[in-house]
């Protein structure tokens with residue numbers, strides 16, 4: 001249980017006319033308590049809506065630079081040509097309709113002494129509490145040769161949008177018989193099963209359209225999420241097409257050469273016709289520059305309230321947070337956002353907060369009609385979110401095609417449900 005006194009400071013600073021819309025107080029003569037949510041992804045947009053629901057009397061401002069959100073889940077299907085990129089985009093109209101104020105801006109700094117966030121256009125915004133949900137940034141300093149210009153040649157496609165389309169276009173342009181080389185980073189990173197789903201769906205495309213081609217997946221790990229299920233399906237659906245090279249067999253990429261599209265490992269080098277480099281990651285830049293991330297690059301949090309362990313009055317949710325055993329997924333981000341909203345509303349009202357359990361399910365497509373999943377239940381223990389033994393599970397290793405097809409349909413239904421709830 002935790003208790004906190006509400007803070008009565010308030011309101012927007014700056015001169016631009018746009019500020020009026022952001023600052024309108026709900027009660028005449030009394031400035032509102034303002035919660036600022038930074039980042040309008042699965043975590044931030046969910047939290048902003050739930051805060052409005054849980055704590056309607058507080059002003060909730062969501063700060064997000066893009067006027068529509070590009071969703072990563074199902075973007076691997078876009079890369080494989082199974083889905084249009086437009087199906088990945090969601091507007092913020094639903095979020096606005098729920099009473100959340102939106103500032104189409106990027107937060108460039110947080111002034112802890114003044115309790116203000118600074119926006120790229122020079123304005124500042126007062127806050128009582130901050131929810132930080134900036135997702136990930138790719139570490140362009142971690143893999144020699146892999147910088148932002150290199151990503152235009154060897155796309156990561158680990159943030160959805162232009163990068164997704166670029167990788168799709170490169171696959172389409174590749175001749176039959178070409179070699180696709182992917183690299184997967186060490187843990188932790190966004191979406192643990194994501195690289196393996198991607199390899200599967202690219203293999204599906206190659207099998208159908210470029211059957212003499214091959215995919216090599218260089219991995220900085222010896223084990224991965226849903227490994228047995230993926231590997232059994234690869235043998236079944238794509239025999240000889242996917243070559244997975246684990247860490248112990250020289251899978252860790254130590255350097256890349258964009259000019260020759262070559263990925264270099266401790267054991268040798270791989271020249272690619274299409275190279276998909278998924279580099280190491282860290283919390284979004286604002287979390288790092290504001291001092292909310294630790295030396296790992298991620299943000300330590302209290303697993304009960306999601307409050308930062310490094311700064312009071314700031315809650316970190318989604319991929320940016322160190323959420324213990326909870327993976328960095330949209331499902332987890334959405335679940336954390338709802339719990340954090342409840343906790344923040346309680347704390348701001350000076351109420352006691354109680355422990356809750358969180359659920360995550362990660363679906364992956366191995367083929368359009370072949371889905372697999374892993375689910376877990378988590379609760380705070382010893383300062384971390386810990387998985388409750390026996391409460392989750394994975395898809396069975398042996399299953400009939402109809403069962404895999406049902407899981408593929410569940411995956412699609414999950415995506416429709418979550419995007420409808422967050423953005424609809």
Ligand code: FAD
Pocket residue numbers: 038039040041042043044063064065066069071072073074075076105106107108133134135136157158159190191194284285286317318319320328329330331332333361362363364
């Ligand atoms: P994001 O969704 O990335 O949102 C962060 C937002 O913050 C962005 O909109 C960004 O513009 C904004 N932002 C950043 N910095 C600032 C700033 N300074 N000021 C203002 N705004 C800022 N998860 C699943 O559950 N199921 C799946 O099937 C699945 N598939 C995936 C497939 C792929 C290929 C990938 C890459 C990921 C997948 N994921 C999946 C993972 C999922 O996309 C992420 O876990 C999820 O997006 C995390 O949500 P978030 O809100 O933390 O970050």
